[in-house]
Amino acid sequence: MSDVQQFLDILEEIAPAALAASWDNVGLLVGSPRSRVSAVLLALDATAAVVAEAQSLAADLIITHHPAIFQPLKQLRTDQPGGMFLAAALRADISVIGCHTNFDAASGGVSDVLADALGLTETAPLAADKTAYKTASCCGIGRIGTLPEPLPPKAFLNRLRTALPLPWLLEAGPRPAAVRRAAVCGGSCADLAEAALAAGANVFLTAEIKHHIARWAEEAGLWLLDGGHFATENPAMGRLSQLLTVKTQQAGLDVRIYLAAQKSPLRLAEQNSEE
Known part of the structure; x- marks a missing residue:
């Protein structure tokens, strides 16, 4: 026992x-x-x-x-x-x-599940702050990675809806011509939007995106996707x-x-x- x-x-x-x-x-x-x-x-x-x-x-x-x-x-x-x-x-x-x-921060944890579902490779944490999270290089909050080949936005959305049980999908900011680099963070991680953009993400999937961050994405040029807290975790x-x-x-x-x-x-x- x-x-x-x-x-x-x-x-x-x-x-x-x-x-x-x-x-x-x-x-x-x-x-x-x-x-x-x-x-x-x-x-x-x-x-x-x-x-x-x-x-x-x-x-x-x-x-x-x-x-x-x-x-x-x-x-x-x-x-x-x-x-x-x-x-x-x-x-x-x-x-x-x-x-x-x-x-959330562990290797193989919440955001790695999202990254794996989308087929992302060469993934790294969005927030690997060793002071705040005491992380190793493979750990941290959120993930950013590369798709095997660039996808048009509609094809990326189709992959997303096939891979995850999303009851809805909200978007903010402009759709890119193609998605090659994608960032993900299960749950309420919209405060990492700037980090996703700085890391070269064409799109950032998370949940509970606040109004001011959605408005920021419009002007910053980052495509944000809100799949809901439950569905992304x-x-x-x-x-x-x-x-x-x-x-x-x-x-x-x-x-x-x-x-x-x-x-x-x-x-x-x-x-x-x-x-």
């Missing part, structure tokens, strides 16, 4: 905690390192529904990308989101680990599942790894949808 500490050690190999941003909160957030683990549920978000799913699967460890405890708690309201998750996990004796910006949970499966098998641990059945909390408000 494995325990939580063994999974903390495995995650340290996959996404070292030192890679996490200074403002983040990663690692064991609920439970004890000595608690036994027979099954693990991976989820992007910490919700009460995820705890219920874990219980249905007899999972005693939940690993989420977005931390269940992000800021210092001033109160624990069990009748409100956040508190409901923590209370449900405690009642069910389920441990909870957060693996956030350390997995959730594919990496599948990669984390694969990595954990390999590591647990190598360690001789008999543990089941599950992916939560989560969907984006945002959806298109189509007129023909049911009211």
Whole structure:
């Protein structure tokens, strides 16, 4: 039987905690390192529904990308989101680990999944700040890489829609004549738009692009694509599942790894949808 500490050690190999941003909160957030683990549920978000799913699967460890405890708690309201998750996990004796910006920055992590899906080669981090992220040269936030051959914008969009489950795609800035260099960053990374342009990107895929950055892109000449926070990060949970499966098998641990059945909390408000 494995325990939580063994999974903390495995995650340290996959996404070292030192890679996490200074403002983040990663690692064991609920439970004890000595608690036994027979099954693990991976989820992007910490919700009460995820705890219920874990219980249905007899999972005693939940690993989420977005931390269940992000800021210092001033109160624990069990009748409100956040508190409901923590209370449900405690009642069910389920441990909870957060693996956030350390997995964003890790080699093989969130942005590498996007880069691989698009077929980018010769990739490098967009923000490889060794002071802020304590990274190696292969690690850091975001990725920029080269396509095997230049693609017209429409062909690039077709590749993007085929490779990723994007419920929508917003764009800002001018479309280039062709895309050869592409930058990606899963989640809310629009503040790296200038870094993407400086690195020679013809396009930058991320999420939650703010109005002023979209306006900046118009004048700076960078094509920005917003694919949504969930859609640009959730594919990496599948990669984390694969990595954990390999590591647990190598360690001789008999543990089941599950992916939560989560969907984006945002959806298109189509007129023909049911009211």
